[in-house]
Amino acid sequence: MQMKNILITGGAGFIGANFIRVVLAECPQWRLVNLDALTYAGNLANLADLPPEQQARHHFVHGDIRDGALLARLFKEHAFAGVIHFAAESHVDRSITAPQAFVDTNVGGTCTLLQAALAAWQEQGRPAAFRFHHVSTDEVYGSLGPTGAFSEDTPYDPSSPYSASKAASDHFVRAYGRTYGLPILITNCSNNYGPYQFPEKLIPLIIDNILAGQALPVYGDGSNVRDWLYVLDHCQALRQVFEQGRPGETYNIGGGAERTTLEIVRELCRIVDGRQGRATGSSEKRITFVSDRPGHDFRYAIDASKIKRELGWQPQHSFSTALEATVEWYLGHQPWVEGVKSGDYRQWLELNYAGRNC
Ligand code: NAD
Numbered sequence: 001m002q003m004k005n006i007l008i009t010g011g012a013g014f015i016g017a018n019f020i021r022v023v024l025a026e027c028p029q030w031r032l033v034n035l036d037a038l039t040y041a042g043n044l045a046n047l048a049d050l051p052p053e054q055q056a057r058h059h060f061v062h063g064d065i066r067d068g069a070l071l072a073r074l075f076k077e078h079a080f081a082g083v084i085h086f087a088a089e090s091h092v093d094r095s096i097t098a099p100q101a102f103v104d105t106n107v108g109g110t111c112t113l114l115q116a117a118l119a120a121w122q123e124q125g126r127p128a129a130f131r132f133h134h135v136s137t138d139e140v141y142g143s144l145g146p147t148g149a150f151s152e153d154t155p156y157d158p159s160s161p162y163s164a165s166k167a168a169s170d171h172f173v174r175a176y177g178r179t180y181g182l183p184i185l186i187t188n189c190s191n192n193y194g195p196y197q198f199p200e201k202l203i204p205l206i207i208d209n210i211l212a213g214q215a216l217p218v219y220g221d222g223s224n225v226r227d228w229l230y231v232l233d234h235c236q237a238l239r240q241v242f243e244q245g246r247p248g249e250t251y252n253i254g255g256g257a258e259r260t261t262l263e264i265v266r267e268l269c270r271i272v273d274g275r276q277g278r279a280t281g282s283s284e285k286r287i288t289f290v291s292d293r294p295g296h297d298f299r300y301a302i303d304a305s306k307i308k309r310e311l312g313w314q315p316q317h318s319f320s321t322a323l324e325a326t327v328e329w330y331l332g333h334q335p336w337v338e339g340v341k342s343g344d345y346r347q348w349l350e351l352n353y354a355g356r357n358c
């Protein structure tokens with residue numbers, strides 16, 4: 001069997017760790033080098049229980065995508081067949097309080113990675129099978145009104161420092177494709193949920209607060225809409241795009257499960273209360289409307305017809321079943337949740353919710 005070395009960046013984070021778990025199980029010829037700086041969002045516990053045969057194909061490197069010398073060494077040592085780039089600062093609220101890290105990692109880090117990949121690809125004689133796959137977000141398209149959906153042709157119109165930094169990184173990736181011929185792929189996905197998500201994002205934060213009997217913060221009036229996708233469906237889409245996508249192309253990925261924030265929070269209250277044997281409605285009472293996020297995008301929705309038509313991808317999980325499974329996972333992984341809440345988490349929560357009347 002011909003082994004394939006693939007560089008994964010940000011594989012200790014939420015989506016990267018889920019992706020690594022999926023492909024190590026499903027692709028026996030893949031050998032992964034996982035480069036992660038282990039910021040507050042990265043956690044090696046996400047990969048600690050891999051079976052020995054899979055551990056042997058997972059090589060972790062503690063390092064930063066902004067470190068060009070390290071990247072050059074890794075490309076030389078492993079002759080990568082491709083790169084799947086997850087590493088990023090990923091949380092909108094943090095990008096509002098401290099935007100510089102988003103510019104440094106999401107824009108600067110992506111450019112450093114592109115340059116290292118380009119140099120190695122040129123040195124190897126420009127192999128046609130090489131892929132640089134950039135994992136991006138639907139937030140680059142900005143905000144929708146009550147109707148319509150983002151297609152791959154929707155003009156970029158980012159609202160937050162996070163989405164602006166991801167938009168800039170998408171532009172650089174596309175530019176390396178057009179200018180140098182680097183075989184790039186870009187995917188723009190909607191909001192993910194599932195196991196191993198850092199509990200600052202809506203779904204794990206609300207589950208955690210319900211369990212702790214704390215206030216459930218809803219920004220504004222809770223009418224903002226997101227198109228929710230189970231992380232394992234995203235991982236399958238990424239694998240299909242990486243293996244079968246046409247170089248130079250962009251693919252939108254979404255679950256077609258639009259929900260308002262208030263609907264999500266109420267549904268989580270119902271599921272957790274049911275599992276915990278609490279009286280119906282006991283957690284809903286703790287929903288607290290707090291001041292809105294500045295520049296808060298009203299609605300995201302994805303037109304995923306291109307990836308469905310060209311690659312035959314379809315989400316395999318219904319929203320209700322996958323949300324139940326997600327709650328089940330967090331209930332069974334409380335030590336994990338407590339473990340990841342180290343470092344600056346409490347301090348950040350205080351900063352984020354200060355003045356929001358929570
Ligand atoms: P995450 O915040 O959970 O994980 C990010 C990972 O990147 C962490 O392990 C962190 O340690 C690592 N990292 C950060 N800066 C780094 C650096 N300078 N060098 C090396 N590693 C670094 O993020 P996530 O939710 O898993 O998102 C992964 C990717 O998917 C991001 O690019 C994000 O923009 C994109 N995305 C996320 C969602 C979502 O709903 N979470 C949706 C669409 C797209």
Ligand code: TYD
Nearest residue numbers: 092191200201202203217218219224226261
């Ligand atoms: P989030 O999980 O931060 O993802 P994104 O901002 O990238 O979409 O937030 C999802 C939605 O939930 C968004 O509309 C903001 C809202 N939200 C709350 O109402 N309360 C919260 O405590 C958080 C974290 C988010």
